[in-house]
Amino acid sequence: MTLTATRPEPATSISPTRRQLWLRSRWFLLFAVLLLLVGLLVAGLGGSPQYPPLDPRSPDRDGARAVVHLLENQGLTTRTVDTEEALAAALAEPGSTVVLPEPDLLSLTQLRRLAQVRRGSDSRLVLISPEAPSLSVFAPGITVATTPGGIPKSAGSTGVPAECRLPEAVLAGHAELGGLLYQPGADDTGCYPRSGGYPLVRHTDPGFRELVVLGSGRLLSNERLAEDGNAALGLGLLGSHRQLVWYLPDYTAPASGAPARAQRTLTDYIPEGWSWAGLQLALAAMLAAFWRGRRLGPVVTENLPAVVRASETTEGRARLYQRARARGRAADALRQATRHRLAPVLGVPLTAGEADPVALCAAVADRCGHNAAEVHELLYGTPPTDDAALVRFIDALDALERQVRQP
Structure with a gap:
């Protein structure tokens, strides 16, 4: 048998070229870049600080940055505290005004410890929207006004005359007061009467230590400060002493003596917006798979790119x-x-x-x-x-x- 050598035919590659790969994948790459940009934008927007209402650092409509800025321009020293120990020290300082918004978010044990602090002379404590537990600790003579059925009374914030002898209220005149309504004690002063109660009450003890109760802090907000006599009343209530201390606690943290929270996991540090972003990415992937899957039609016979021997x-x-x-x-x-x-x-x-x-x-x-x-x-x-x-x-x-x- 004689073997005949044959020249091998040149190999023909059927692998896609770089240009073909680019043409096939450019839309997917563009889609991925757009998703990345949207994710970065969402992350950037989600990273903006979130302030609670009546936060003196907040420029939002419900923040209190404007009134604090006006007080600083008048020469007052302002600062914020975020711990119970720092708040107790501020209460003990003479010649200071301490603002405690929504005190009932603190535990009853914390309120009692703060009430036992010997407050400095010629000082003022401003309680915003306190309820019965806080009033029973700080000012037992002041009570929440109630209906005959025992339901606490409240009123919408609207402009009303002062009708009291409190110097700050007399100077401000007509102002927007509302929120919870209170009944003052025998030696207390109630201002801006509404529906059988008062949204502003002042209590003074023999040591010239004042307690001011506000049913709502809306008049101190950036949005309403310029209305009626709100600015004059707010500056008078908060600026009567040389320094202003604003309590900004972390109400989500456990109170002293409470059991510690469980150790946080990795998922706790992921912003909430990313879970929605992940859901949107999964939905986009499903839609892309459905889109590409519908493009597959019947089998089409095509000529081979190269002739192959049998x-x-x-x-x-x-x-x-x-x-x-x-x-x-x-x-x-x-x-x-x-x-x-x-x-x-x-x-x-x-x-x-x-x-x-x-x-x-x-x-x-x-x-x-x-x-x-x-x-x-x-x-x-x-x-x-x-x-x-x-x-x-x-x-x-x-x-x-x-x-x-x-x-």
Whole structure:
């Protein structure tokens, strides 16, 4: 046998080029960049400070930065404290005004400890929106006004005359007062009467220590400070002493003596907005998958980018079968091809793409003189168990086909 050497054909690569990769992925990259920019924008917006109402640092509509700024321009010293110890020290200082917004958010134990602090002389404590527990600790003579059914009275903030002798109220005149209403004690002064109660009450003890109760701090807010006599009343109530101390506690922290909160996990430090961003990203990914999935249509036959020899295709397919150890599939493919080649030679018709097994085996046995059962086992039998059996099976098929074609 003479072997003839053939020149190998130049290989043709079917891998996509850089340009093709760019054209395919540019829209996905653009979409990813847009999502990143939106995420950064959301993170930047979400990182802005959030202030509670009547925070002296807040420029928001419900903040109190404007009144504090006016007091500083008049030469007052202002500062904020955020701990119970610092608040107690501020209460003990003489000549100071201490503002305690929503004192009932503190525990009753904390309120009692603060009430036991010996307040400095010539000082003023301003309680904003205190309820019965705070009043019972700081000013037992002042009570919350109630309806005959025992429900606390409240009124909307609106402009009303002072109708009292409190110097700050007389100077301010008409001002917006509302919120909770109170009943003053025998020696207390109630101002701006509303519905049988007073939204402003002043109590003074023999040591010239004043307690001012405000039903609402709305008149001190940036939004309402310029209305009516709100600015004059706010500056008078908060600026009567040389320094102003504003209590800004962390109401979410456990009170002293309370059990500590559980240790925070990594997810606790993730901003709330990122969970919504993650949900939006998941939804976008699902929509993109649905969009791309709908583009898959029926299979389209296309010409190969390069001509491949039949022997190379056969070898490649055989290697795939060998790598997958698919001896049964390989044997079935060889049997089917052999049957399709033998049936026309023997005159056995192909019905629905396949010859009748009994007729085909009988025709092969008559042509070659073999046993029909042996022919049936070869053409329709069990698959080989190993590679050696597969090779013997292929040789047997080749021998049978040659005998049929050349009896």
